[in-house]
Amino acid sequence: MKIGIGQFAPIWGNKLRNLEQIRQLLLPHPGVQLWILPELGTTGYQFTSRQQVLQLAEAFPGGQSAEILLQISRETQSAIVIGVIESLAQKIYNSAAVFDNGAYRGAYRKIHLFFEEKRWFHAGEQTPPIYEIDGIRVGIMICFDWIFPEIARSLALRGTQVLAHPANLVLPYCQDAMITRSLENRIFSATANRIGSESINPAAPLTFTGKSQITDPTGKRLGQLTPDREDVLIVDIDPSEALEKSITPLNDLFEDRKPDLYRND
C-alpha cells in the first residue's frame, strides 16, 4: 500500500485557495492510495472569535469544501484524510474527514482539544471510528490526541493498521512520541503536520513544527519531512506487518496485556 503525507502552510481563512494548493500538492503523485493532510488544513488554525470559526465551518458532506475534496479524491483515485471545521447539528467540531475516490466516508471529531480550541470547538463525543480503505483498517487521531496513550491503544486494539494523524503541532514532543505509539501498538503511523506561522490579531503568533513523518510497527521512522518546507512524503508499506503483535516467540503485545491489573483508582 502506498501512503502519502503532505505538509504545507494553509492561508488563514482562504478555503478555496487552500483546496487548490492541496490539489496541486497531490496531483503530481499518482498511485498513492491513502493521503493524510494536516489538521484544519482547509482553513488555518488560529482563531480569536467564535464568529470566525462559524464562518469557516461547513457540513461534511454537503458543503463546498466537501465537494471539492470529493473531486480531488476522484482525480487522484485516492483516499484523503484531512482536518476540517465541521458543522453538525448546531455544533462545531475540529474534525478529520475521509474522502475515498469520490465517496464520502465520514469524520472523526477530535476528542482531546488543545488549549484555546476548547473555546471554539465542541469535543467529539464518539469513540474514534476506523475506516476500511483498500482492505486496510485506518484509524484517525488529530494532533494533541497523541499525548493520551489510550486513543492510539483503543484504535490499535480494534484493528487499526495505519494510524492517520493530521496535526498542527506547536510543541516539540509529538514526533518522537509517535515512535513510541507505533512501537507499543505495532502499527504504522502517519503524522501530517503543517508548517508556517499564524498571527491573528490580537493572539500571540504560533509557529508550526513540520517534520511530518511516517513510522512503522517496529518504531522505525520510514521518512520525515523538514521543519519548514512544503513537501510530500510517500512510502510503500506492507500493512499486514501491523497485524503481527509478537515481538519475541513468547511475547504477543496484545495477548500479554493484563487489563484486570491496570486499576486507575
Place this chain on the structure above:
Amino acid sequence: MKIGIGQFAPIWGNKLRNLEQIRQLLLPHPGVQLWILPELGTTGYQFTSRQQVLQLAEAFPGGQSAEILLQISRETQSAIVIGVIESLAQKIYNSAAVFDNGAYRGAYRKIHLFFEEKRWFHAGEQTPPIYEIDGIRVGIMICFDWIFPEIARSLALRGTQVLAHPANLVLPYCQDAMITRSLENRIFSATANRIGSESINPAAPLTFTGKSQITDPTGKRLGQLTPDREDVLIVDIDPSEALEKSITPLNDLFEDRKPDLYRND
C-alpha cells in the same frame, strides 16, 4: 528529594558478591533518599533451567539477601528499590523489593514477563503497588513493563510521582520511550539498567544496554549514564512537579481524559 540510580554488571549467581558491590556503589554518596538499582540486580539475568532459578530465589523479607539489603539501606539511610528473585508461596517471581532505612516495605512482582522469563517466573497477579517514601509516592515497574502504556498510566493516575524502573534491557527502544511515559503522565521516571553481557551455556549471549536515565514530568532527560560503565547518577528533584498535570491553562492531562470513549472492542 535526592534520587539516585546505579548501573553495574552483576556477577551471575553470586549474590553475596553482588550485594557487596552494591554497598560499595552506594556508600560514597550519602544523602540520597531513594536509590533505584537494576532488575535481578542481586543474581544476574540469564537462566537455562528452572533449577538455577530455584537455587537463587529467596524469601523477602526473611532471606539472606533481604537481611543484607536492609542493612545497606540502614547504612545509607536511604530507600532502595532493587530487582530480586522472590520465592513466595511455592511461586517464583521477578520482583522489585523495597528496603527503606532498615525497614522492609514490600515488593512489586513483574506482571509483563519478557521472552524466556515466562519459563522461569510466575507473572505478578496484583495491581502494581505504590509506596510512600519520605512523603513521596513511588510506583514501580520492571523493564519490559515499559512497553505497555497501561501500567505507567495506572501508577500515575493513582498518584505516583516517581516511577522507579529497574531494568535489564537488551533492546534499544526503552530509554527514548520512557521520555514519552514521563511526558504523557507528567511524572519523574528513573530507569536503572544493567551493563555487561551474560552467556550461560547453552543460551545465546545477551548484552545489556546501560544508558540508565532519569526523566522529569516535562519529558526532559535530567541525566543519562553510558552504555557500558559502572556508575551512579544522582539528581535533586522537586517531586511536587509531578502533581501538576496542566500543560496549558486549559489542559489538565488527567482531567482531559475521556475514559468513556476509549473502547477496546
